Amino acid sequence: MAATSVPSEEIRAATFQRLYPKTYLERFLQENVRPDGRDFLEFRDCSINVGSISTADGSSLVRLGDTTVVCGVKAEIAEPDLDAPEDGFLVPNLDLPPLCSPKYKPGPPSDDAQVISSRLNEALILSGMLPTKSLCIQPGKFVWVLYVDATCINYNGNVFDATLLAMVAALKNARLPKAVYHEETNHVTCSRKLREPLSLSGTPLASTFGVFDSSHLLADPTAFEEPLLETTVTIITDNGGRLLSTSQLGQYLPPEMDVLSECITNAKSRTTEIMKHILAI
Amino acid sequence: MSTNFDRRRINGPEDSFSPVLVDDDEDETKWRPGKPRQSRQPQDIRPIFLQPGLISQANGSAYIETERTKIACAVYGPRQSKNVGYIERGRLNVQVKFAPFSCHKRRAPIRDAEDRSIAVLIHQSLVSSVRLELFPKSTIDVFLTIIENDGIDSCVATGTVAASTALADAGIEMLGLVTSCAATLMGEEIWLDPNHDEATAGASTLVLACMPALNVVTSVWQNGTISPKQGLECMKACQERCETIHSIVAQSLVSNFTPE
Numbered sequence: 001m002a003a004t005s006v007p008s009e010e011i012r013a014a015t016f017q018r019l020y021p022k023t024y025l026e027r028f029l030q031e032n033v034r035p036d037g038r039d040f041l042e043f044r045d046c047s048i049n050v051g052s053i054s055t056a057d058g059s060s061l062v063r064l065g066d067t068t069v070v071c072g073v074k075a076e077i078a079e080p081d082l083d084a085p086e087d088g089f090l091v092p093n094l095d096l097p098p099l100c101s102p103k104y105k106p107g108p109p110s111d112d113a114q115v116i117s118s119r120l121n122e123a124l125i126l127s128g129m130l131p132t133k134s135l136c137i138q139p140g141k142f143v144w145v146l147y148v149d150a151t152c153i154n155y156n157g158n159v160f161d162a163t164l165l166a167m168v169a170a171l172k173n174a175r176l177p178k179a180v181y182h183e184e185t186n187h188v189t190c191s192r193k194l195r196e197p198l199s200l201s202g203t204p205l206a207s208t209f210g211v212f213d214s215s216h217l218l219a220d221p222t223a224f225e226e227p228l229l230e231t232t233v234t235i236i237t238d239n240g241g242r243l244l245s246t247s248q249l250g251q252y253l254p255p256e257m258d259v260l261s262e263c264i265t266n267a268k269s270r271t272t273e274i275m276k277h278i279l280a281i
Numbered sequence: 282m283s284t285n286f287d288r289r290r291i292n293g294p295e296d297s298f299s300p301v302l303v304d305d306d307e308d309e310t311k312w313r314p315g316k317p318r319q320s321r322q323p324q325d326i327r328p329i330f331l332q333p334g335l336i337s338q339a340n341g342s343a344y345i346e347t348e349r350t351k352i353a354c355a356v357y358g359p360r361q362s363k364n365v366g367y368i369e370r371g372r373l374n375v376q377v378k379f380a381p382f383s384c385h386k387r388r389a390p391i392r393d394a395e396d397r398s399i400a401v402l403i404h405q406s407l408v409s410s411v412r413l414e415l416f417p418k419s420t421i422d423v424f425l426t427i428i429e430n431d432g433i434d435s436c437v438a439t440g441t442v443a444a445s446t447a448l449a450d451a452g453i454e455m456l457g458l459v460t461s462c463a464a465t466l467m468g469e470e471i472w473l474d475p476n477h478d479e480a481t482a483g484a485s486t487l488v489l490a491c492m493p494a495l496n497v498v499t500s501v502w503q504n505g506t507i508s509p510k511q512g513l514e515c516m517k518a519c520q521e522r523c524e525t526i527h528s529i530v531a532q533s534l535v536s537n538f539t540p541e
Contacts, residue, residue, distance in 0.1 A: 053429050054349055056382040066337045070428055072382025078297035091293040095390065097378055099355045099424035101338045106376055106424075109289045121291045145297045149381040149390075151426060153353050154336045177300055190300040223338065 022228055029216050036222060041266050043220040046274065050173040050281045058174025062166040066156035071166035073148050073174040077188055080143040088135020088143040092120045094150045094163050101155035116160050123164055123236050127204035127244050130171060134199045138181040142188050157222035160234060161206045169281060174198055203239040205274050207267035208232055214254040217262060233259060235267035239275055299386050314482035318472060326474035326522055331533045333450040341451025345443040349431035349476065354443040356451040359419035371416030375404040375423045383430045399437055406441040406461055406490035406500040412454045421453060432477035434463035434486045441490050446530050457492035459499055460526040462519040466507055471518050489519035493527040
């Protein structure tokens, strides 16, 4: 009897978590701790690894706790749009394959992947991180297209923050071959050896928070916490701590809490911390 | 109108092409067909890094890296088969996906034939090892994502090893661990575990999957021209190497195992 009661305790906790997720989380929060042992406003540890994929022009692997995202930049050449002859293209996409979580099925991009991809696109555009004019090879003829593809390998919540960080790191790691336009033959050749980094300015970084039960503000929610949150707030700041974007998804913010300013303050200190990782790569 | 416009993704321009690379000043250090093998002997395989259990959301998982081949694998299940009637035996479902940045040319995220054929080969290597008769009405999903690709043969072989490790990590009953090794015929020599350049230069490639613990072969896939005698030699060489890989897999599973 004693031998069976030890594992059954653990199994009972897991069953309780599965059947009554909300009560399970509430009980932890009553004790001022989260199920994974973090404080309410504590983010998970993050690690960035760049340049390990030789088939990409720039690559990164970001881990935010268990959440893992790989990102690769592939550079191709295309004709610019007629109304913007000097503008290159930046095409960010996130894939959430069935590999990363049981909630995703094989097939076309899920709703989550579509929403997050378009939010990433917005974040990269409005930060002005990469001026599209700098991707011009020959005005009106050839420009660079940067496909920034991210794949989630392990989904344990807050994929948006992890992916934006992975994309930023991959772009910083990217080296484009030096391109030469030949007027007489009207084509572009690239050097195999000479490679140059992109001309980047600004670093958009995201910090996501969730409101649980109109009373608790939780930073960097996990996959277990995410579906239980009423509201999520994402703050995007640049490396100087300036606010780039604030978005709130979900129900109204509880008026008795000063959620937004608390999020912004915490996002700024988080950004300073992440910048140390980025500068180290 | 462009055919590859997809409103579910962020789209780039209608048409784009890979940069044309020139002025290659005959890089002397690069391997070329006809030269002896670089940095390892013909019968050597590349070092294997294998880590089970990296994907916390999955029932079982494995990440494998052999120099430039990098594959992540997750196993979900056994879970209920959807949209089918009663089936007595479980179903093993293998899906392979290339990351868009995994190859030299960007792989646009559309279904193509290559990932299917790799999935079929991996499925074939694995299916006879899994005790599917124990899982009626269930499906075991094996998902592989190729993060970096260095030759299709290498993908099939390393993918099989990763998938079998992930199945073991998920605690799914098997008759034995499946390991796999590729070989290419370079002139008269047999080179084991070829990378992309070597596999394309060779006259024939062969991928063998086996269960070393039971001393049985589960799948052989051969391409190109080879004499039956050389084919058998290739299989023998691969099988010997599979035993080495078997101990690597077993070691990684043991060191990852935590008794409950």
